[in-house]
Amino acid sequence: MSGTFKFELVSPERILMSEPAEQVVLPGAEGQFTVLSGHTPVVSTLLPGVIHATLTASTKGIYINGGFVEVNPESVTVLAEHAFIVDEADPRMLEAELEKAETALKSADDDEALRHLTSAIEHLKGLQRGKAA
Template sequence: MATFHFDLVSPEKLAFSGEVDQVDIPGVEGDFGVLAGHAPVVAAIRPGILTVTTAGRHEKIIVLGGLAEVSEKGLTVLADVATSLDELDRAQFAETIAEMEEGLKEHEGGELDLAIERLDHYKSIQQQLSSTAMH
């Protein structure tokens, strides 16, 4: 299978760099997979789980929003925060969600919609986390 170059960068570090087979990205307008030879795209990312497939192995990385760019050189993901699934502190994540729920009261109008949307994304990550843990 043809591979392509994939860089995952967060503001603080280069989190991943290498040749991969496939990357599934949680886009704002829906999830999409990137294979070698994908058409050039710039897409915004919602908070979710990014799956990297290398030689049949799947690696899941949590991204909290950002931007994906596909060019002829490969795929670059600018992630706001990127944590691999194993490194994530689940208790802290739950705490963040609780904090966000608390914070909802302070928002109004369009900002409230944005906050709720963001919270929903976080909750869906949490749900996916707990469902994979049960298997």
């Protein structure tokens, strides 16, 4: 599998995705970053946003509400509490996710939580606009 690596997306309940990938773009805490095969090992915090995964057979956008990533030369593992495939999201689901984030924002009590939830709300509103177009 020259030029590819194992991409896994894991939630507390199950493995949501495990496929060979050519490239993954991640919403890191310091900004987006791209991972290719052979990447230097790194562990990073992920902000709410969309992962853009170029798989061997397709490209997928995956919304996560934040999490962590472990990158190794032959694999990328994303740990996210909640995730969904953008193309599979319906307007009601997006609205429910947005309501949860807005409710949590009202009770956020520190700068990191405010930044995290504000980012989630911005991304979810962007996804809603994309579905409405």
